[in-house]
Amino acid sequence: MDYTFSKALAGMNGTATREIFKLTSKPEVISFAGGLPAGDALPVQQLSEIASEFFYDPSAVRGMLQYSVTEGIPGFREVVLEQVKDLGIIGQTVENVLITSGGGQGLDLLCKAFLDPGDAVLVERPTFLGFLQTLNSYNARTVGVEADECGIDLADLEGKLLEYHPKLIYLIPTFSNPTGKTCPLERRKAIIELASRHGAIIMEDDPYGRLRFSGEAVAPMKAMDERGVVVYVSSFSKTISPGLRCGFSIGPSEIIRKMTIGKQGVDLHTATLSQHLIKRYIEKEFFLSNIKRSLPIYKERKDAMMNAIKRYMPDSFKHTDPEGGLFIWGEFMDGTDTSAKFPFAIEKKVAYIQGEVFYAENAKKNALRLNYSNESPERIEAGMKALGQAFS
Amino acid sequence: MDYTFSKALAGMNGTATREIFKLTSKPEVISFAGGLPAGDALPVQQLSEIASEFFYDPSAVRGMLQYSVTEGIPGFREVVLEQVKDLGIIGQTVENVLITSGGGQGLDLLCKAFLDPGDAVLVERPTFLGFLQTLNSYNARTVGVEADECGIDLADLEGKLLEYHPKLIYLIPTFSNPTGKTCPLERRKAIIELASRHGAIIMEDDPYGRLRFSGEAVAPMKAMDERGVVVYVSSFSKTISPGLRCGFSIGPSEIIRKMTIGKQGVDLHTATLSQHLIKRYIEKEFFLSNIKRSLPIYKERKDAMMNAIKRYMPDSFKHTDPEGGLFIWGEFMDGTDTSAKFPFAIEKKVAYIQGEVFYAENAKKNALRLNYSNESPERIEAGMKALGQAFS
Numbered sequence: 076m077d078y079t080f081s082k083a084l085a086g087m088n089g090t091a092t093r094e095i096f097k098l099t100s101k102p103e104v105i106s107f108a109g110g111l112p113a114g115d116a117l118p119v120q121q122l123s124e125i126a127s128e129f130f131y132d133p134s135a136v137r138g139m140l141q142y143s144v145t146e147g148i149p150g151f152r153e154v155v156l157e158q159v160k161d162l163g164i165i166g167q168t169v170e171n172v173l174i175t176s177g178g179g180q181g182l183d184l185l186c187k188a189f190l191d192p193g194d195a196v197l198v199e200r201p202t203f204l205g206f207l208q209t210l211n212s213y214n215a216r217t218v219g220v221e222a223d224e225c226g227i228d229l230a231d232l233e234g235k236l237l238e239y240h241p242k243l244i245y246l247i248p249t250f251s252n253p254t255g256k257t258c259p260l261e262r263r264k265a266i267i268e269l270a271s272r273h274g275a276i277i278m279e280d281d282p283y284g285r286l287r288f289s290g291e292a293v294a295p296m297k298a299m300d301e302r303g304v305v306v307y308v309s310s311f312s313k314t315i316s317p318g319l320r321c322g323f324s325i326g327p328s329e330i331i332r333k334m335t336i337g338k339q340g341v342d343l344h345t346a347t348l349s350q351h352l353i354k355r356y357i358e359k360e361f362f363l364s365n366i367k368r369s370l371p372i373y374k375e376r377k378d379a380m381m382n383a384i385k386r387y388m389p390d391s392f393k394h395t396d397p398e399g400g401l402f403i404w405g406e407f408m409d410g411t412d413t414s415a416k417f418p419f420a421i422e423k424k425v426a427y428i429q430g431e432v433f434y435a436e437n438a439k440k441n442a443l444r445l446n447y448s449n450e451s452p453e454r455i456e457a458g459m460k461a462l463g464q465a466f467s
Numbered sequence: 468m469d470y471t472f473s474k475a476l477a478g479m480n481g482t483a484t485r486e487i488f489k490l491t492s493k494p495e496v497i498s499f500a501g502g503l504p505a506g507d508a509l510p511v512q513q514l515s516e517i518a519s520e521f522f523y524d525p526s527a528v529r530g531m532l533q534y535s536v537t538e539g540i541p542g543f544r545e546v547v548l549e550q551v552k553d554l555g556i557i558g559q560t561v562e563n564v565l566i567t568s569g570g571g572q573g574l575d576l577l578c579k580a581f582l583d584p585g586d587a588v589l590v591e592r593p594t595f596l597g598f599l600q601t602l603n604s605y606n607a608r609t610v611g612v613e614a615d616e617c618g619i620d621l622a623d624l625e626g627k628l629l630e631y632h633p634k635l636i637y638l639i640p641t642f643s644n645p646t647g648k649t650c651p652l653e654r655r656k657a658i659i660e661l662a663s664r665h666g667a668i669i670m671e672d673d674p675y676g677r678l679r680f681s682g683e684a685v686a687p688m689k690a691m692d693e694r695g696v697v698v699y700v701s702s703f704s705k706t707i708s709p710g711l712r713c714g715f716s717i718g719p720s721e722i723i724r725k726m727t728i729g730k731q732g733v734d735l736h737t738a739t740l741s742q743h744l745i746k747r748y749i750e751k752e753f754f755l756s757n758i759k760r761s762l763p764i765y766k767e768r769k770d771a772m773m774n775a776i777k778r779y780m781p782d783s784f785k786h787t788d789p790e791g792g793l794f795i796w797g798e799f800m801d802g803t804d805t806s807a808k809f810p811f812a813i814e815k816k817v818a819y820i821q822g823e824v825f826y827a828e829n830a831k832k833n834a835l836r837l838n839y840s841n842e843s844p845e846r847i848e849a850g851m852k853a854l855g856q857a858f859s
Contacts, residue, residue, distance in 0.1 A: 076663060076695050079634065080725055081583050087728050109534075117532045123522040130515040130522070140509045140708035142501075176568060176712075176734040183733050187604060191473050192584065209732035212579060242471065271468060303468050316532035318739035320568075333472055336479050340601040341575050342568040346738040347710035 147174030163298030178310025226258030250400025387463025539566030555690030570702025618650030642792025779855025
């Protein structure tokens with residue numbers, strides 16, 4: 076039989092990165108292509124202790140195995156609100172929180188709540204590939220906004236707000252994927268001002284904000300949102316465990332309510348065992364202490380990559396110098412085509428992601444994203460040496 | 468700020484059942500409103516043993532906490548295919564399977580893969596409320612097809628295939644929600660014949676099929692699908708644990724591929740710990756043995772409800788007599804309005820779901836759904852006595 080797929084999915088045939096991940100799953104390939112948290116940072120011991128406590132008493136487990144409510148297991152939203160207070164996100168109630176199946180589900184549900192086919196959404200250039208895919212699945216009109224070293228350009232943002240009347244603006248203001256850049260406080264305020272003047276909702280995606288290993292913290296945009304224009308979307312994937320698929324969104328109650336209704340028709344609720352593990356983990360005050368333990372791991376790896384870039388990459392390679400998160404972004408000023416070079420890198424058993432996949436349109440061909448979080452300093456050194464040879 | 472939601476979600480403000488569940492969450496209310504598997508049927512002991520084994524060796528846990536692939540953890544799809552062979556679903560490969568976050572996600576991803584706004588979908592009258600909501604979220608045109616005691620009416624089905632050119636036909640052929648009815652073999656074959664002639668995909672939702680406590684098994688429609696017209700959507704929610712949110716879909720590889728791409732943009736993958744628990748549980752051959760242990764629980768409760776109906780409900784109440792699953796459906800031949808009667812039932816501390824919510828249009832006002840799986844025989848007896856009084 077022939078199948079007539081929806082307009083949105085008919086044209087989607089998997090991403091370039093999917094194929095890359097197949098190549099990089101071989102252990103002999105040193106991969107800077109992924110976006111995994113450091114394996115050594117995963118709190119295996121603490122989560123195992125909690126799980127062992129749970130399952131030691133099977134009668135207590137029964138409730139964890141039944142259906143639960145869409146919003147999140149009882150008490151979990153309160154724990155989440157307590158946990159974001161030190162970021163400056165205060166004055167929120169449980170009506171402002173939804174537990175999601177990973178942070179990405181928060182993004183998807185916001186699209187579901189707001190977007191009709193053809194609706195415009197503004198994104199930074201470049202931006203998170205996964206969200207570009209999500210926007211495609213809603214048949215959205217994705218419009219890129221230019222950015223400088225501090226994030227999205229205000230003049231271009233205003234121009235595109237006027238021209239496209241977007242419903243949503245998508246930003247990763249802290250340690251952006253793919254660039255690692257952080258948007259400073261004053262610009263955050265100016266973006267909020269512009270967005271509320273034009274009636275656009277800011278989707279503040281913040282999976283990496285806690286992973287700051289140098290410099291001064293900048294408050295999330297949600298912490299300075301006085302008019303209900305920001306929805307804060309975050310995740311425990313980079314701070315506790317990605318496999319558990321648990322995140323949360325914080326926003327105006329009216330929006331959270333629509334997202335909750337959307338979630339009912341999608342997966343009903345997030346896996347209860349994942350929620351119980353993470354709730355107990357935070358209650359036991361493992362959250363910040365384990366992040367503190369893991370930051371030197373990230374810093375050491377990032378430093379290893381920065382040093383190796385200096386040593387092995389050509390002078391034409393200009394790159395970011397992030398203060399946290401998982402990624403370094405680089406561009407070849409001599410116009411080197413990073414897609415064309417990819418087979419040479421794989422031949423030398425090292426992988427990256429070509430920059431062009433992070434753009435909705437007018438992609439830069441001379442850029443790449445390097446991930447430093449999931450390889451040891453020794454493998455980073457060896458991999459960058461090989462990469463330097465591939466690009467020479 | 469004012470929010471302009473998507474056309475699909477603007478009109479959705481939560482369901483009637485949501486409010487009912489708030490009322491019925493009080494322990495003094497005997498609830499026939501839900502759709503939970505019997506608490507006593509949950510394999511608490513076995514899952515606890517497996518989890519304890521996992522977490523006894525934290526180093527083995529590390530892999531379970533990282534990201535995984537969208538299709539399902541390694542080896543799990545093979546286990547699922549092995550597990551459905553006794554249903555007659557054979558000759559499938561891993562390319563035909565997707566692990567989903569509950570069975571409901573399979574339904575949602577099929578909608579995402581196929582539906583543009585306004586596309587028609589045929590559903591049985593009455594049908595699963597949750598799927599009607601999902602269809603609303605896609606702005607689908609939902610068209611009800613009449614049914615008799617054996618399921619969907621073939622003449623009406625053919626007429627509506629001709630009139631509406633639907634992309635999808637949604638059916639729960641075994642122990643339907645909300646009616647408990649099962650569609651016999653010959654009619655299943657005739658439906659497949661009609662669907663393939665008109666180029667419509669059959670979504671065969673089968674969460675309850677394993678819960679047969681009397682009568683003869685009928686093969687799933689997928690088992691007789693020679694032309695790739697059926698996608699089989701199922702779940703471990705009723706057979707292992709709903710809280711783990713784990714299900715699977717089996718269909719033509721081209722469709723499964725589109726669903727996989729859709730899932731990437733939704734939740735990336737199903738919680739790995741849930742997948743590992745269920746995979747090991749099936750490998751240890753707990754699956755069929757625990758279902759066998761649980762069937763007498765379901766039968767006892769269903770019998771208790773049937774007996775109590777005879778004793779306490781008025782003669783005008785005509786109802787189904789299911790051979791498995793969770794639900795009995797009844798209609799008052801004297802036209803009693805079940806929504807109007809609901810406050811009287813709640814006053815007597817018993818709850819049900821009014822039948823009208825299970826229709827997309829032209830709802831029957833004189834019907835109700837009774838769930839027998841999650842109350843003890845004693846409470847079923849007491850609750851039905853109270854219900855009889857409310858309806859007298």
